[in-house]
Amino acid sequence: MNRVVVTGIGAVSPIGNSLKESWTAAKAGLSGIGPITRFDVSGIRWKVAGELKEFDAGKYLTGKELIRLDPFVHYAVAAAGMAAEDAGLLQECIPSLEAPNLHSDKEGTHCASLLAPCSIRDLTAVIIGSGRGGICTMEREFRRAYSSGVSSSSRKSAYLMSSTTIAMAPSYVARKLGVKGYCLGISNACASGASAIGEAFRLIKSGYETLVLCGGTEAPLCRICMEGYGSSGALSRANNAAASRPFDRTRDGFVLSEGACILVLEDYSNARARGAKIYGEVIGYGNTTDSFHQTVPSSEGEARAIRNALAEAELKPEDVQLISAHGTSTPLGDKTETAAIKLSFSKSAYHIPIMSLKSLTGHMLAASGALDAAFTLLGMNEGVIPPAINLKNRDPECDLDYVTEVRKAEIGFALSQSFGFGGVNAVLIFKRMDA
Numbered sequence: 366m367n368r369v370v371v372t373g374i375g376a377v378s379p380i381g382n383s384l385k386e387s388w389t390a391a392k393a394g395l396s397g398i399g400p401i402t403r404f405d406v407s408g409i410r411w412k413v414a415g416e417l418k419e420f421d422a423g424k425y426l427t428g429k430e431l432i433r434l435d436p437f438v439h440y441a442v443a444a445a446g447m448a449a450e451d452a453g454l455l456q457e458c459i460p461s462l463e464a465p466n467l468h469s470d471k472e473g474t475h476c477a478s479l480l481a482p483c484s485i486r487d488l489t490a491v492i493i494g495s496g497r498g499g500i501c502t503m504e505r506e507f508r509r510a511y512s513s514g515v516s517s518s519s520r521k522s523a524y525l526m527s528s529t530t531i532a533m534a535p536s537y538v539a540r541k542l543g544v545k546g547y548c549l550g551i552s553n554a555c556a557s558g559a560s561a562i563g564e565a566f567r568l569i570k571s572g573y574e575t576l577v578l579c580g581g582t583e584a585p586l587c588r589i590c591m592e593g594y595g596s597s598g599a600l601s602r603a604n605n606a607a608a609s610r611p612f613d614r615t616r617d618g619f620v621l622s623e624g625a626c627i628l629v630l631e632d633y634s635n636a637r638a639r640g641a642k643i644y645g646e647v648i649g650y651g652n653t654t655d656s657f658h659q660t661v662p663s664s665e666g667e668a669r670a671i672r673n674a675l676a677e678a679e680l681k682p683e684d685v686q687l688i689s690a691h692g693t694s695t696p697l698g699d700k701t702e703t704a705a706i707k708l709s710f711s712k713s714a715y716h717i718p719i720m721s722l723k724s725l726t727g728h729m730l731a732a733s734g735a736l737d738a739a740f741t742l743l744g745m746n747e748g749v750i751p752p753a754i755n756l757k758n759r760d761p762e763c764d765l766d767y768v769t770e771v772r773k774a775e776i777g778f779a780l781s782q783s784f785g786f787g788g789v790n791a792v793l794i795f796k797r798m799d800a
Contacts, residue, residue, distance in 0.1 A: 380725055698784070
């Protein structure tokens with residue numbers, strides 16, 4: 366079996382338009398949650414979200430591509446380009462028929478812009494997860510077609526179906542980066558991003574692939590998603606920056622957010638041979654289903670995923686020094702996750718610091734699991750745990766060591782967990798290279 370390491374990371378999130386910006390904001394405890402500006406919120410009770418700020422997709426896609434693709438693909442391409450560049454994989458940009466003058470400037474075109482297709486050295490596969498795919502584009506087209514005074518027979522965009530399918534995120538990333546091998550789009554609810562990383566880990570560990578671009582992307586900020594999640598009771602009714610408050614006694618739901626995070630996973634020998642920097646090693650992956658309920662989580666099912674990951678990593682519960690919690694801020698979800706940690710780690714559960722990033726970003730759905738994994742790796746390398754904000758009133762049923770102030774810590778082994786509707790669970794375990 367091959368060793369699997371992480372050699373590149375790219376991200377766009379409500380707290381930054383790059384991994385560095387997002388990580389700096391996280392350590393400072395800065396919230397990315399604010400009033401919704403993307404659509405009219407009159408008539409609905411949920412009025413805050415985690416939007417990207419001043420994100421310019423035009424740095425990564427041409428004008429035609431921006432029109433033809435849903436934002437969830439925009440975000441994936443941006444994060445993937447940054448991850449590939451971070452891993453030292455980008456080569457010369459290939460002239461594009463859609464942008465014939467891109468290379469006319471004296472300094473040349475920076476590859477990470479991806480305005481023209483690029484070729485990538487060694488990259489063999491792309492796996493990207495999304496829960497909602499191109500739902501914003503679907504809503505926009507439906508509203509245009511069926512709003513008052515517009516005939517339902519009006520012509521739809523020729524790119525409506527292709528731009529909104531979940532597979533378009535990995536396939537378009539592959540197109541922009543010159544990948545012609547294994548390509549997979551997966552939808553595993555809120556566990557999609559973590560699941561994509563786990564499946565990439567499996568491919569490389571088994572020897573099927575050498576290098577995989579993987580993660581999650583999501584652009585769900587539209588009225589149908591807000592009302593849909595709201596009607597299920599999943600969204601917070603607190604319309605302020607403190608609405609996302611995981612593990613707090615007063616929590617009442619999550620805050621819907623958008624973004625993408627992509628990681629480059631690579632065979633350790635290949636990474637060493639090309640002199641790549643290494644963020645850490647992936648050593649365990651647990652994927653289970655609760656077989657319990659459509660929306661109600663099961664602590665037993667989540668605990669099985671944790672135990673499976675620990676078993677593959679050949680770790681004992683007391684070996685883990687950090688847990689990145691799913692921590693959505695729903696009353697039942699946080700309580701269930703706390704119970705699952707106790708089931709999995711027994712007495713050790715009370716001694717493991719727990720990072721809760723959705724207090725800062727809100728819930729980016731599929732993208733959250735990938736960003737959680739990325740921040741887990743950065744925390745291991747820097748020896749620092751970002752704070753969970755808004756945790757002011759401790760829930761007696763959520764009584765573990767949730768980190769509320771930035772904390773220095775020696776982290777050799779860390780666990781990142783993601784859970785989704787349908788009872789799908791994905792847990793990843795990382796090792797610091799010198800641990």
